[in-house]
Amino acid sequence: MTAVQEQRWKALVEAADQAGIAAFLEPGPSGYGLGVCGHAWIRIRPASGGFARWLIRTSQARRDTYEGGIAVMSRSLVGPDRVPTLNPVEAEQSAVRHAAYAQAFAQVLAAGGVPAFAEAHFD
Structure with missing residues (x-):
C-alpha cells in the first residue's frame, strides 16, 4: 500500500x-419506528481486498466469519475505547437512524x- 492509496482510503471513509x-x-418520520432499538453495519x-484489509488493520472494521x-x-x-460521547450519532439507539447512516455510508463506498x-x- 502506498501513502497515496492510504490517503485516498482515509478520504473515502471520511466522506462516507x-x-x-x-x-x-x-429529520425523518416520527413515531413508533424511530423508537425501535437496533444496530446497523456496512x-x-x-475481505481480501486492499481496502478491506486496511479497514481491519486500522480497527475500523472486523472480519465476519459467519x-x-x-x-x-x-x-x-466501533473502536476499542467505546467511551460515552456527546456526539448524537454515538448516543442514539434508533435502528431506523442507524440504518440510514449505514445506507448512506455504503452508497459513498460503492x-x-x-x-x-x-x-x-432490529432488536
Whole structure:
C-alpha cells in the first residue's frame, strides 16, 4: 500500500462517515419506528481486498466469519475505547437512524468503487 492509496482510503471513509452522519441526523418520520432499538453495519466483500484489509488493520472494521466479508459497524460500536460521547450519532439507539447512516455510508463506498451494502438488525 502506498501513502497515496492510504490517503485516498482515509478520504473515502471520511466522506462516507459524513454522509452517514447527515443521513442519521436528517429529520425523518416520527413515531413508533424511530423508537425501535437496533444496530446497523456496512458489509464489504471480499475481505481480501486492499481496502478491506486496511479497514481491519486500522480497527475500523472486523472480519465476519459467519456471513463473510468484513463489517464496518455503526460509529457507536466501533473502536476499542467505546467511551460515552456527546456526539448524537454515538448516543442514539434508533435502528431506523442507524440504518440510514449505514445506507448512506455504503452508497459513498460503492460510488468509490468498493463493493459495499448496508444491513440492519432490529432488536
